[in-house]
Amino acid sequence: MTQIINNKQDMVDQSLDGVAFIHKHRLERVAKTGIIKRRDLQSVRGKVALISGGGSGHEPAHFGYVGAGMLSASVSGPVFVPPSSAEIYQAIQLMKEASEVLLIIKNFEADVREFLLAEKKAKQDGFLIDHVIVDDDCSVEEGSLKKRRRGVAGTVFVHKILGAAAAEGKSLSELKEMGEEVIANMNTLGVALHSGKITGETKELFQLSEGQISFGIGIHGEAGYRVEPFYSSEYLANELVNKLAAQSDDIKAHDLAIMINGLGSTTAMEQFIFANDVQRLLQLEGIQVAFRKAGNFMTSTNMAGISLSFLILKDTSWLTYLEAGTDSFAW
Structure with missing residues (x-):
């Protein structure tokens, strides 16, 4: 490309x-x-x-x-x-x-x-x-x-x-x-549908066949811990939400902040489809979301994939600070 x-x-x-x-x-x-x-x-x-x-x-x-x-x-x-x-x-x-x-x-x-x-x-x-x-x-x-x-x-x-x-x-x-x-109180999981390349290079960061997804990839092109066929956004959201929710015993006792992060070449439409699946699953689990963001915040050159971050808002001031004004152009 x-x-x-x-x-x-x-x-x-x-x-x-x-x-x-x-x-x-x-x-x-x-x-x-x-x-x-x-x-x-x-x-x-x-x-x-x-x-x-x-x-x-x-x-x-x-x-x-x-x-x-x-x-x-x-x-x-x-x-x-x-x-x-x-x-x-x-x-x-x-x-x-x-x-x-x-x-x-x-x-x-x-x-x-x-x-x-x-x-x-x-x-x-x-x-x-x-x-x-x-x-x-x-x-x-x-x-x-x-x-x-x-x-x-x-x-x-x-x-x-x-x-x-x-x-x-x-x-x-x-x-x-x-x-x-x-x-x-914060956890993140990332997945890739295509490893991408370092800008200016021709070699793939890791090998991933068409139609497969790698769970647990890193932002430097590190391969994940499991590769399997990609089924749907809903299936993917279900795995990530369940794994992230399992990191805390009291996730339902506090409001949640979430970040849906594109890894470089994931379109806005894909991110919002995934966001819709995440919110439906959280609703079913009775987990309250007080703050949410979707976009490209921490990419891995042109990797096709997404990450999901959960921050349990155990201090109400954290939400105030998340909502506070900034002129940083990427927020």
């Missing part, structure tokens, strides 16, 4: 320049880096700044969540490769207007390593800084019952809730505690 690119080696650089051009009134790219930051960083003076990021290929994550009420900056690395600790530290240095800094990290070994190295250097240089690690993926490893706990689409819920709380003036310790509670 032909793709609209120039030179493969320039893809990330040119896409970041494009983002800065389209959203020039509120975002700015730090030249020759993967950093996208708010133009109005002075507005975080005396408050906690939030920084997140990771490999490219997940657009609109993570730069799509930079803005008032969400992230102060994002740092993008090469496709499916996290940014270096040096660039993450450079982003931290830009937060001098802020009182403190919180890093939001997806649970992948390389991401955690680079972000924590940057945090360590920042602490040595006098920054008040901490982190949370998002591990919402509850799929299992192939051939075992061990949960993978990667950081996937639910990360965007963390950006939104903590971003709104930070804008309200919550302290670093309060945000860390809230973030860990949100993460503990």
